[in-house]
Amino acid sequence: MALRTAYLVAPEADAADAVQDAFVKAYAALSRFRDGEPIKPWLLRIVVNEGRNRRRSADRRSGLARRAALVEPRDAVAASPESEVLAAETRDLLFAALGRLRDEDREVIGARYLLDLSEAETAEAIGIRRGTVKSRTSRALARLREAMTDLDRGPVHG
Amino acid sequence: MADRQLHQGPDAGLIEALRLIGPEIAWPTVAPSAAGRDLAAAVRERIESMPPPAVGFLVPARRRWLPSAGWPRRPVSRALLIAVVLLIALAALAGAAGVGLPGLRVFFGGGSVSPPPSLEPSRSPSPGGPGAALHLGDPVSVSDPAALDALAGFDVRWPSDPLPGRPDAAYVDESKRGQVSLVWAVRGDLPATFEPGVGLLLTEFAGSVDQGFFDKMVGSGTTVETVLVGSRRGYWLSGEPHFLFYTGPGGVVQDERRWVGDALIWADGPVTYRLESALGRSGTIRIAESLR
Numbered sequence: 001m002a003l004r005t006a007y008l009v010a011p012e013a014d015a016a017d018a019v020q021d022a023f024v025k026a027y028a029a030l031s032r033f034r035d036g037e038p039i040k041p042w043l044l045r046i047v048v049n050e051g052r053n054r055r056r057s058a059d060r061r062s063g064l065a066r067r068a069a070l071v072e073p074r075d076a077v078a079a080s081p082e083s084e085v086l087a088a089e090t091r092d093l094l095f096a097a098l099g100r101l102r103d104e105d106r107e108v109i110g111a112r113y114l115l116d117l118s119e120a121e122t123a124e125a126i127g128i129r130r131g132t133v134k135s136r137t138s139r140a141l142a143r144l145r146e147a148m149t150d151l152d153r154g155p156v157h158g
Numbered sequence: 159m160a161d162r163q164l165h166q167g168p169d170a171g172l173i174e175a176l177r178l179i180g181p182e183i184a185w186p187t188v189a190p191s192a193a194g195r196d197l198a199a200a201v202r203e204r205i206e207s208m209p210p211p212a213v214g215f216l217v218p219a220r221r222r223w224l225p226s227a228g229w230p231r232r233p234v235s236r237a238l239l240i241a242v243v244l245l246i247a248l249a250a251l252a253g254a255a256g257v258g259l260p261g262l263r264v265f266f267g268g269g270s271v272s273p274p275p276s277l278e279p280s281r282s283p284s285p286g287g288p289g290a291a292l293h294l295g296d297p298v299s300v301s302d303p304a305a306l307d308a309l310a311g312f313d314v315r316w317p318s319d320p321l322p323g324r325p326d327a328a329y330v331d332e333s334k335r336g337q338v339s340l341v342w343a344v345r346g347d348l349p350a351t352f353e354p355g356v357g358l359l360l361t362e363f364a365g366s367v368d369q370g371f372f373d374k375m376v377g378s379g380t381t382v383e384t385v386l387v388g389s390r391r392g393y394w395l396s397g398e399p400h401f402l403f404y405t406g407p408g409g410v411v412q413d414e415r416r417w418v419g420d421a422l423i424w425a426d427g428p429v430t431y432r433l434e435s436a437l438g439r440s441g442t443i444r445i446a447e448s449l450r
Contacts (some may be wrong), residue, residue, distance in 0.1 A: 003197075004185045015186055016197055023201045091179050094172075113176035114183065130230065141169050 001115065005044050005125065008110040009103070010051030012063030018050040025050070041117070041124030048107075048126055055103075064114075065106055068099025097147035105140035112137055167445070190256050287327040288356050289341035295331030300324060300340070310336040312364050312429055319448035321347060321441075322358050337363040349436040352419025358445070359434040385439065387446045392424030393440045 002022070006015035026046045055062055061069070098106055111122040112133070123130040160397040223246040275347075287297070298306050306314050316325075325340040344350045348357030383394045420443045421434045431449070435442045 007186050012186060020197055020204070024204045027205045064183070090175065091182075092340050094175055094179060095183070109176065113173055114180035116177065116180065138169070139264070141172055145172060 002042070002044065002047050004115055005047045005111070006051045007063040008051070008115070009048050009062050010054045011058050011060040011109060012066065014054040015051070015056065015063055019047055020055050022047040022050040038121070038124070041121040044117075044121070044125035045127055062103070062106070064110060065099050065101075065103070068095050068097075070099075093148050093151055094144075096151055097144050100147040101140065101143060104136065105143055108133060108136045109144065111138045132157070287341075287345040289329065289339060289353070289359065292353060292356075292359075294329035294339040294341070294361075295334070295337065296329060298328045298330050300326070300328045306330065306338060310338045310362070312336070312362075314338050314340075314362055315429075315431075315449040316340070317360070317445050317448045318450045319445045322445060325358075325360075335364055337361065347439075351434050351436050353434070357435070357438075361432040361434075363426055363430055382438070385443060387422065387424040387426075387443055390424050390426055392422055392443075392446070393423050394420075394442070396420045396439065398444050399435075 002019045003015060006018040006022075010018045022043070026043055029046070032077045051062070060066070098109070101109070107126050108122060108128075111117045111125055112119070117125060119130055119133045128136065171265065190286070200260045298309060300306075303314065303316070306328055322342050326343045327341040328342070329339045331337045331339075338361070340362075341356055342348055342358035344355055344357040350357060351359060355360065383396075385392050419434060420436060420438075420442070421432050422439075423430070423432045424446065425431070431445050431446065433442055435445070437445070
């Protein structure tokens with residue numbers, strides 16, 4: 001989960017280092033962890049912060065964004081029996097559209113639906129209020145749908 | 159042409175599609191570095207080289223652990239212990255494989271994973287009745303199953319196999335949503351488990367995927383086998399003792415604060431069961447399948 005979260009926000013080459021630094025920083029910051037609070041989103045927030053810092057300093061896209069932007073038909077994701085209900089073309093289109101989103105939109109969609117975090121966990125992990133998760137997710141989904149429509153109208157460009 | 163429903167339909171269709179592709183994305187995995195160290199080992203090495211973090215305002219521990227060299231020689235908070243374990247565990251989980259039962263998620267940690275030494279229990283027999291020193295909750299009379307059911311909030315199941323017979327002690331931990339523990343004392347046909355004085359320990363707790371999940375950190379010396387308990391899939395954990403923690407509803411971390419030896423874990427409906435015994439895999443499964 002930590003590595004996937006890093007991949008969502010940090011350049012691919014930096015994701016593992018971001019996780020490693022995040023765990024070490026979390027250990028040093030244990031005194032700020034509130035007893036009884038969920039620890040997973042607290043840790044993921046540190047991972048997200050580390051990942052964002054690395055993305056900004058490297059001035060590069062996140063691993064997920066870069067891979068999505070480079071998607072070619074039918075190679076984005078491996079088909080499984082469960083996903084056979086989605087046409088391969090649709091899966092690739094959806095993944096490619098993720099690559100066209102702004103970072104903040106991709107982060108909230110990624111946290112909620114690709115990593116399957118709850119609204120509360122998403123809010124804590126990406127550092128926004130829970131109400132903002134709802135509104136940002138709604139807007140991000142609308143933009144994702146627009147991106148899919150744009151991509152579907154013409155050839156997919158890397 | 160792609161599925162138009164995803165373009166024009168409600169968000170539900172789009173969300174479902176995202177959830178379908180989520181597990182299939184080629185997420186990165188942790189490969190050992192050129193130096194041969196994996197992520198978990200690197201994190202552990204860095205943490206072990208650091209001084210213990212201040213526990214500051216954290217809630218005082220309800221009971222003391224016996225610290226080992228390198229760890230703070232004072233009571234440490236539950237949150238700190240849990241967080242340290244989780245840090246190490248989560249680092250390992252970054253490259254770990256996972257398998258799941260309803261209400262249970264078992265993770266296989268990397269070879270370098272081990273719980274902090276401060277969690278080592280004292281290895282002395284329990285004073286009082288069997289299991290009395292294991293902090294399993296409040297003792298309840300084993301002659302009143304109805305009271306046990308009421309406290310647990312679900313129908314507690316008992317082995318019908320003649321070998322164990324009636325348990326010698328029962329406990330309910332209401333802080334863990336009515337977790338029930340049935341304990342049998344050591345005797346000739348029930349050799350001691352990892353817990354001195356305990357020949358058999360059956361733990362039952364309500365849990366499902368929707369209500370929380372349970373994590374088990376398994377060290378390199380623990381073997382995990384998939385088994386069948388009746389028609390249910392279960393896991394037989396044997397070898398070196400392992401440490402158990404889980405997160406309950408809402409992700410609130412709870413821990414069991416003790417090592418566990420050979421154990422069988424399975425789920426049946428909304429209840430998850432763990433049976434600790436020294437009877438071996440087949441003997442333990444036989445007792446598990448006799449639960450009524």
